[in-house]
Amino acid sequence: MSEEKSLNFLEEIVETDLNAGKYSSIITRFPPEPNGYLHIGHSKSICLNFGLAAKYGGSTNLRFDDTNPVTEDTEYVESIKEDIQWLGFQWSNEFYASDYFDQLYAFALQLINKGLAYVDDSTSEEIAALKGTPTEPGKDSVNRSRTIEENLQLFQEMKEGKYKDGEKVLRAKIDMAHTNMLMRDPIIYRIKHAHHHRTGDKWCIYPMYDFAHGQSDSIENITHSICTLEFIPHRELYDWFISQLNIFPSHQYEFARLNMTYTVMSKRKLLQLVNEGFVNGWDDPRMPTISGFRRKGFTPASIRNFCERIGVAKRENLIDLSLLEFCLREDLNLTAKRAMAVLDPVKLIIDNYEDGKTEYLKSENGPDDTLGHREIPFGKELWIEREDFMEEPAKKWFRLAPGAMVRMKSAYIVKCTSFEKDEKGEITAIHCTYFPESKSGQDTSGIAVKGTMHWVSVPHAVKAEVRLYDRLFRVENPASEEGDFKDYINPESLVVIHNAYVEPSLVSATLQDRYQFIRKGYFCLDKDATSNHLIFNRTVTLKDTWSKEMKA
Numbered sequence: 123m124s125e126e127k128s129l130n131f132l133e134e135i136v137e138t139d140l141n142a143g144k145y146s147s148i149i150t151r152f153p154p155e156p157n158g159y160l161h162i163g164h165s166k167s168i169c170l171n172f173g174l175a176a177k178y179g180g181s182t183n184l185r186f187d188d189t190n191p192v193t194e195d196t197e198y199v200e201s202i203k204e205d206i207q208w209l210g211f212q213w214s215n216e217f218y219a220s221d222y223f224d225q226l227y228a229f230a231l232q233l234i235n236k237g238l239a240y241v242d243d244s245t246s247e248e249i250a251a252l253k254g255t256p257t258e259p260g261k262d263s264v265n266r267s268r269t270i271e272e273n274l275q276l277f278q279e280m281k282e283g284k285y286k287d288g289e290k291v292l293r294a295k296i297d298m299a300h301t302n303m304l305m306r307d308p309i310i311y312r313i314k315h316a317h318h319h320r321t322g323d324k325w326c327i328y329p330m331y332d333f334a335h336g337q338s339d340s341i342e343n344i345t346h347s348i349c350t351l352e353f354i355p356h357r358e359l360y361d362w363f364i365s366q367l368n369i370f371p372s373h374q375y376e377f378a379r380l381n382m383t384y385t386v387m388s389k390r391k392l393l394q395l396v397n398e399g400f401v402n403g404w405d406d407p408r409m410p411t412i413s414g415f416r417r418k419g420f421t422p423a424s425i426r427n428f429c430e431r432i433g434v435a436k437r438e439n440l441i442d443l444s445l446l447e448f449c450l451r452e453d454l455n456l457t458a459k460r461a462m463a464v465l466d467p468v469k470l471i472i473d474n475y476e477d478g479k480t481e482y483l484k485s486e487n488g489p490d491d492t493l494g495h496r497e498i499p500f501g502k503e504l505w506i507e508r509e510d511f512m513e514e515p516a517k518k519w520f521r522l523a524p525g526a527m528v529r530m531k532s533a534y535i536v537k538c539t540s541f542e543k544d545e546k547g548e549i550t551a552i553h554c555t556y557f558p559e560s561k562s563g564q565d566t567s568g569i570a571v572k573g574t575m576h577w578v579s580v581p582h583a584v585k586a587e588v589r590l591y592d593r594l595f596r597v598e599n600p601a602s603e604e605g606d607f608k609d610y611i612n613p614e615s616l617v618v619i620h621n622a623y624v625e626p627s628l629v630s631a632t633l634q635d636r637y638q639f640i641r642k643g644y645f646c647l648d649k650d651a652t653s654n655h656l657i658f659n660r661t662v663t664l665k666d667t668w669s670k671e672m673k674a
């Protein structure tokens with residue numbers, strides 16, 4: 123049954139505005155600060171901003187909110203662009219808040235000229251001390267009554283570099299008794315003698331977020347400026363600047379940010395993980411960054427579906443990481459190519475199979491025949507998974523054991539006849555016989571078996587490194603635990619297998635390919651792989667093992 127999906131609150135606002143003729147078309151923006159790589163929380167905002175514009179025939183700008191010269195970098199700009207495009211979105215314009223520095227400076231002059239801004243020599247401590255509390259009004263700074271001429275002169279000098287960092291600020295002159303603390307004469311410009319990644323050393327004063335953001339929206343004629351809930355108190359100030367400057371009336375709307383279990387989401391924390399070596403860079407597959415998910419093998423569609431499924435809320439909540447993994451499996455199950463890989467190999471020898479013979483057997487590439495098939499080599503000696511053999515089988519054991527029969531995937535039924543052990547008691551080889559008439563697809567043997575196992579032909583197998591990734595944190599909400607969030611890192615978040623064997627077709631794997639290693643999970647080639655050193659990353663297990671383990 124198809125049911126019309128109800129509109130989320132932002133779609134309702136947009137439809138109301140369009141129906142009322144308030145705008146002929148909408149313009150949204152995605153405004154990242156280039157001080158880190160994008161994370162999965164940002165993808166929520168990206169899907170929302172680009173999705174709304176696409177749905178209503180509008181457009182979306184990418185605007186780098188680069189007003190803080192100290193933490194920003196071109197490397198981040200490039201990564202952000204790559205990630206947005208990988209997610210499947212294209213911006214109409216690429217803008218930088220720093221492109222508006224001249225305009226913002228002119229806006230500041232306008233406020234000063236209207237008697238609505240003043241230069242304050244107070245230190246940040248003095249400013250804080252006079253700010254008051256939510257229940258007590260603040261007090262005026264002694265500099266609040268400076269004349270317009272004096273303010274113009276001092277602000278000019280601030281710009282010219284006459285003063286050191288922190289020596290003076292420009293503040294909006296609003297109301298020191300305002301119920302909204304952010305309206306108590308907020309700082310709008312500060313002195314910072316720092317090199318900016320785009321404007322170089324042209325400026326030594328920089329606008330504060332609140333003074334840059336709304337006006338940048340307005341300069342771009344943004345109709346719906348969507349941000350996260352913590353900006354609710356900023357809306358009043360956003361509107362105040364726009365109204366005092368009498369510029370295009372952009373409007374701010376807030377939604378709940380995405381928080382996810384087993385994950386930290388702030389760039390500041392992610393930067394610590396990178397800088398302190400807990401992970402191998404921003405795109406480490408354990409990172410909740412878009413580049414980390416990409417490297418781990420996530421598909422853009424799965425992330426978009428996830429963002430669609432979680433919807434747009436007005437209240438903060440914690441989304442289960444397994445929902446993202448569910449969306450991923452749903453996609454990969456249909457699209458990933460099937461392949462065979464043995465991660466912990468032990469040799470199986472088919473005693474009644476001809477020495478040196480190779481048969482090429484047809485095996486389907488997908489869950490059905492829609493992805494075609496390939497030919498895989500089969501012979502007398504196969505690698506199988508060590509855990510698929512039990513000397514003394516448990517009840518309901520459908521895999522190999524002395525006397526037991528199983529089907530080798532896409533090949534024959536074999537029966538275990540004996541096994542060899544070394545002096546340490548470790549199994550070194552398993553012997554079987556096979557039934558020639560049981561060939562997959564043309565089985566006339568009449569033998570029914572319950573188990574099917576994956577395998578790789580020994581002489582054709584290709585050695586590979588396999589990186590098994592797991593959740594980076596071992597607690598649901600690391601940021602809310604006592605002490606440092608880094609104390610909660612899962613020590614088994616990465617397990618490296620050096621001697622796995624994969625089927626020979628995987629030699630031609632590309633970074634775009636997604637695989638299901640049969641019975642083992644979803645995998646993809648890692649960017650560190652070379653033609654003589656294959657490396658595969660586990661994207662996700664076939665089933666959600668965590669929810670079970672956690673409850674046990």
Ligand code: ATP
Nearest residue numbers: 153154155163164166167349350379380387388389
């Ligand atoms: P962080 O706290 O992780 O550094 P931020 O909000 O400072 O994030 P920005 O680069 O300023 O990061 O964010 C760009 C846009 O992405 C903003 O509109 C912001 O509201 C949005 N955003 C950031 N984190 C999330 C999140 N977890 N869920 C939804 N949207 C987010």
Ligand code: MG
Nearest residue numbers: 154155157187
């Ligand atoms: Mg920010």
